[in-house]
Amino acid sequence: xxxxxxxxxxxxxxxxxxxxxxxxxxxxxxxxxxxxxxxxxxxxxxxxxxxxxxxxxxxxxxxxxxxxxxxxxxxxxxxxxxxxxxxxxxxxxxxxxxxxxxxxxxxxxxx
Amino acid sequence: xxxxxxxxxxxxxxxxxxxxxxxxxxxxxxxxxxxxxxxxxxxxxxxxxxxxxxxxxxxxxxxxxxxxxxxxxxxxxxxxxxxxxxxxxxxxxxxxxxxxxxxxxxxxxxxxxxx
Numbered sequence: 001x002x003x004x005x006x007x008x009x010x011x012x013x014x015x016x017x018x019x020x021x022x023x024x025x026x027x028x029x030x031x032x033x034x035x036x037x038x039x040x041x042x043x044x045x046x047x048x049x050x051x052x053x054x055x056x057x058x059x060x061x062x063x064x065x066x067x068x069x070x071x072x073x074x075x076x077x078x079x080x081x082x083x084x085x086x087x088x089x090x091x092x093x094x095x096x097x098x099x100x101x102x103x104x105x106x107x108x109x110x111x
Numbered sequence: 112x113x114x115x116x117x118x119x120x121x122x123x124x125x126x127x128x129x130x131x132x133x134x135x136x137x138x139x140x141x142x143x144x145x146x147x148x149x150x151x152x153x154x155x156x157x158x159x160x161x162x163x164x165x166x167x168x169x170x171x172x173x174x175x176x177x178x179x180x181x182x183x184x185x186x187x188x189x190x191x192x193x194x195x196x197x198x199x200x201x202x203x204x205x206x207x208x209x210x211x212x213x214x215x216x217x218x219x220x221x222x223x224x225x226x
Contacts, residue, residue, distance in 0.1 A: 031210075031211055031212040032212075033214070040218055041218055042115075042117075042216045043155075043203075043216040043219075044216070045213065045214060045215070045216075048210070048212035049212065050211070058213065059215070090154060090155065092155075094212070097143075097162070097211060099145060099157040099160055100145075100155070100157070102154040102155045102156070104154050
C-alpha cells in the first residue's frame with residue numbers, strides 16, 4: 001500500500017531536549033516536505049526536499065533541521081525544542097507535477 | 112511572497128445546502144492550484160487540482176472548483192452537502208516557476224454540516 005509513515009504519532013518532551021520525527025515513503029517520490037499545522041494559520045511549510053541531498057527552506061524553517069540521505073526518508077530534527085514548536089506536524093511526498101501525499105501527523109508538545 | 116487567503120474560517124450549514132468556499136492567491140504568474148480536505152483526526156487528502164485547461168475542475172465526492180485567473184481565485188463548490196462533508200478544507204498553491212516541492216496553504220475553513 002502506498003503510504004507516508006510518520007513516527008511517533010504523539011510526542012511530549014521538555015524544552016531543549018533534542019528530538020527527531022521520522023518520515024518514510026514507499027512511492028519512490030522525489031519530493032518530500034514537512035509542514036506544521038496551527039489553529040488559524042493552516043499549514044506552513046518548514047522544509048522541503050527535491051531529491052537526495054537537495055533540501056531548501058520553506059516559510060518557517062527556524063529551529064528545525066532536515067536531512068535527505070536516502071530517497072525514502074526525510075527526518076525532521078529539533079535540536080533544542082521550545083514551547084512555540086508545540087504543533088501538529090505533517091510529512092508529505094509527491095512525484096513531480098503530482099499532488100501531495102500526507103502522513104498521519106505527529107502531535108508534538110514541548111513543555 | 113506568495114500568499115493564499117481563505118475568507119471563511121468557519122462555515123455551518125445544513126445537509127442538502129450548497130457550499131462555496133473562497134480561495135484567493137496573490138501571485139500573478141502561472142500557478143498550480145489544489146483543494147485538500149482534512150476529516151476530523153485524519154491527514155489531508157486531495158479533493159481536486161488545477162494545472163491548466165478547463166477552468167472548471169471536478170473532484171471527488173461531488174466537489175468542483177472554478178479557476179478565475181482575472182480574480183486570482185479558485186473557489187470550491189458543492190451543490191448539496193452531506194453530514195460526512197464535515198471537515199476542514201485547505202486551498203494550496205504552487206507557483207509554476209518555483210520548485211514543485213514548494214507549496215503554500217491557506218489557513219483553512221472549518222465546515223460543519225448539521226443533520
